[in-house]
Structure formats: C-alpha cells, structure tokens
Amino acid sequence: MSWKPAPAIKWSAALHAVAAAGVAFAPGAWPWALGAVAADHLLLTAAGLWPRSTVLGPNLVRLPEAAAARREIALTIDDGPDPDVTPAVLDMLDAAGAKASFFCIGARARRHPGLCREIVARGHRVENHGDSHSKAFAAFGPGRLRADIAAAQAALHEITGQAPRFFRPTAGLRSPLLDPVLSRLGLRLAAWTRRGFDTQDRDATRVYERLARGLAPGDILLLHDGNAVRAPSGRPVIAEVLPRLLADMRAASLAAVTLAHGAP
Numbered sequence: 423m424s425w426k427p428a429p430a431i432k433w434s435a436a437l438h439a440v441a442a443a444g445v446a447f448a449p450g451a452w453p454w455a456l457g458a459v460a461a462d463h464l465l466l467t468a469a470g471l472w473p474r475s476t477v478l479g480p481n482l483v484r485l486p487e488a489a490a491a492r493r494e495i496a497l498t499i500d501d502g503p504d505p506d507v508t509p510a511v512l513d514m515l516d517a518a519g520a521k522a523s524f525f526c527i528g529a530r531a532r533r534h535p536g537l538c539r540e541i542v543a544r545g546h547r548v549e550n551h552g553d554s555h556s557k558a559f560a561a562f563g564p565g566r567l568r569a570d571i572a573a574a575q576a577a578l579h580e581i582t583g584q585a586p587r588f589f590r591p592t593a594g595l596r597s598p599l600l601d602p603v604l605s606r607l608g609l610r611l612a613a614w615t616r617r618g619f620d621t622q623d624r625d626a627t628r629v630y631e632r633l634a635r636g637l638a639p640g641d642i643l644l645l646h647d648g649n650a651v652r653a654p655s656g657r658p659v660i661a662e663v664l665p666r667l668l669a670d671m672r673a674a675s676l677a678a679v680t681l682a683h684g685a686p
Contacts, residue, residue, distance in 0.1 A: 473594025
C-alpha cells in the first residue's frame with residue numbers, strides 16, 4: 423500500500439521549503455517565515471486533534487455508499503479485550519445476530535488471548551488499537567509509532583490467525599507522521615460517525631441517545647468494552663446501551679457488520 427501525502431501535507435512541505443529559501447535570500451524576513459511555519463504547525467496539530475478529520479489523510483468515518491445501500495451499519499468496540507465485559511458483549515451481539523469490529527490493545531490481547539480468539543470464533547473482527555494505548559500516542563515520533571502499531575499487529579495476528587486491516591489511535595488523535603506508517607503496515611485509519619462517550623458518562627440513557635440520534639445506514643458507531651465506566655446500577659454502560667441500540671437497528675432493518683465487510 424503506497425502512501426500518497428494528503429494535499430495539506432504537500433502544502434505544508436512546500437511552505438517549509440519556501441520559508442527556508444526566503445530566509446536564505448532575505449535574512450530579515452525570518453519573523454514572517456517563522457510565523458508562517460508556526461501557523462502551519464498549529465493547523466496540522468488542530469487537524470490531528472479532530473478524530474474525524476480527513477485533512478491529514480484518508481479516514482473512514484462512514485461506510486461506503488454500497489454498504490449504506492445495503493442498510494449496513496458498523497459497531498466498533500474499543501479498548502479491550504476485558505474479561506469482565508467482553509464476554510457479555512459477545513453474548514448480546516450473538517443474541518441479535520449482529521457482528522462488530524473490536525479494536526483491541528496489543529498489551530491486553532497478550533494478557534487475554536483466549537478472549538481475542540473467542541471474538542474471531544464468533545464471527546467478529548479484531549482490529550488494531552495500538553500496543554500501549556498511550557495517551558501520548560499522537561506525540562510519538564515515526565520510529566515509536568511504527569514500533570507500537572507493529573507490535574499490536576503482530577500480537578493480534580499471531581493470537582487470532584487474522585491480520586487486522588484497520589487501525590484506530592488512542593482517542594482518535596493522530597499526528598501528520600501516522601499515515602506513512604499505516605501505509606507501510608498495510609492498515610487503514612478508521613474513526614467513527616458518532617460516539618457515546620461511554621468511558622466518561624455514567625448515564626446510560628445519555629450515551630444511548632448520542633449513538634441513536636439520527637441513526638442511519640452507513641453509520642460507524644463507537645462503544646467500549648475496555649475502560650468502560652459503570653452505570654449507577656453497577657453494570658458497564660455498554661451493557662445497558664447495547665441491547666437498546668441493537669433493538670433500534672433491528673426495528674429499522676439495519677444490519678450490523680464488521681468494518682472489513684462494510685468497507686472491504
């Protein structure tokens with residue numbers, strides 16, 4: 423998979439070249455050159471802090487039109503596997519005949535390999551959510567980015583026999599250095615259409631409403647089995663939200679598919 427820089431990356435590289443040439447020929451212009459470069463860096467950083475942005479390169483935020491025409495929707499479940507939550511989520515999906523994509527953390531997968539194999543055995547996909555799930559992921563240099571993603575890719579492939587095809591960074595945050603790394607590893611970046619904030623909000627009704635509002639074919643929804651907060655009932659929020667969401671999908675004749683099926 424060859425990397426093609428996004429227009430914003432090409433423009434940024436050209437700006438740096440022009441600024442350097444300008445200072446070389448007119449040293450007194452350095453404040454203007456520095457200001458232009460600083461503004462460029464701020465814009466690229468802002469683009470990386472917007473998880474659904476496509477400014478830095480391709481980013482799957484909805485399923486393709488063909489999948490929407492088939493009335494397909496993608497459930498994506500992050501931060502697992504979690505031995506206290508993932509088995510119940512799998513049972514709920516089975517009961518509804520729904521499939522999902524589990525973005526698993528490499529370090530957790532190595533601790534709970536059986537759960538990863540169970541995910542795949544039940545017809546779901548395991549995708550790459552990095553090895554460390556570091557909060558500083560977006561600030562990693564290219565070498566550390568590649569090492570972190572490649573470690574998770576190798577672990578998940580070895581455990582399940584299934585090579586992940588999609589990658590999602592911690593909290594969806596990324597840097598301009600990520601795309602060429604993903605290209606070399608044969609991975610596609612995947613974000614979401616909407617998320618429920620179920621790692622922060624203990625109110626399952628609010629989480630459900632964020633996900634269900636405007637539910638439509640082609641949507642990619644984000645929930646969490648790992649790092650899931652508990653509702654006042656003591657249950658993980660996903661356990662209270664997912665059955666309602668699956669019932670809505672069934673009523674609307676929406677089929678829950680994996681990202682690999684919906685966006686091959």
